[in-house]
Amino acid sequence: xxxxxxxxxxxxxxxxxxxxxxxxxxxxxxxxxxxxxxxxxxxxxxxxxxxxxxxxxxxxxxxxxxxxxxxxxxxxxxxxxxxxxxxxxxxxxxxxxxxxxxxxxxxxxxxxxxxxxxxxxxxxxxxxxxxxxxxxxxxxxxxxxxxxxxxxxxxxxxxxxxxxxxxxxxxxxxx
Numbered sequence: 001x002x003x004x005x006x007x008x009x010x011x012x013x014x015x016x017x018x019x020x021x022x023x024x025x026x027x028x029x030x031x032x033x034x035x036x037x038x039x040x041x042x043x044x045x046x047x048x049x050x051x052x053x054x055x056x057x058x059x060x061x062x063x064x065x066x067x068x069x070x071x072x073x074x075x076x077x078x079x080x081x082x083x084x085x086x087x088x089x090x091x092x093x094x095x096x097x098x099x100x101x102x103x104x105x106x107x108x109x110x111x112x113x114x115x116x117x118x119x120x121x122x123x124x125x126x127x128x129x130x131x132x133x134x135x136x137x138x139x140x141x142x143x144x145x146x147x148x149x150x151x152x153x154x155x156x157x158x159x160x161x162x163x164x165x166x167x168x169x170x171x172x173x174x175x
Contacts, residue, residue, distance in 0.1 A: 017052065017055070025060075037074050041071065043068035046062060048063045060158075061164045077151075082139055085175060088106060088172070090120075092132070092134075092167065094124070096128070105155050107152065118144045121137075
């Protein structure tokens with residue numbers, strides 16, 4: 001049984017990808033579309049810019065003004081019970097003018113409040129040449145992923161120093 005989470009299940013992401021948007025980043029929280037946003041440690045005092053041209057998801061230029069502990073791009077996933085699934089993952093196409101290292105995780109809300117993170121095994125290593133990245137979690141081996149959760153997000157943890165990133169495509173899936 002395959003459950004695909006195409007952009008159509010995230011209509012705001014589809015609309016954002018089809019649009020021509022640009023702007024200046026907000027220091028702590030930048031919403032690009034409902035359920036698709038950048039969050040940062042307030043200590044970073046992030047500045048920079050973003051743009052999206054039709055057919056390309058997101059270009060980011062980020063300049064933290066101070067040191068901080070985290071900066072992350074969040075994609076809210078539609079409700080999905082994982083009992084009958086084996087894998088949950090994502091495919092992405094990206095590039096960066098200088099080498100970067102990103103980490104992806106599946107964040108699941110807990111019924112009593114809070115959340116649980118399960119990090120994907122592979123680091124995302126964008127380079128100047130666009131490339132595709134594919135990673136997935138084998139759910140039977142992920143004890144920190146609740147089978148039922150009130151909400152889930154796919155999160156890409158980004159560097160906490162100045163960088164530029166071109167995220168051409170992001171596609172979550174579950175099988």
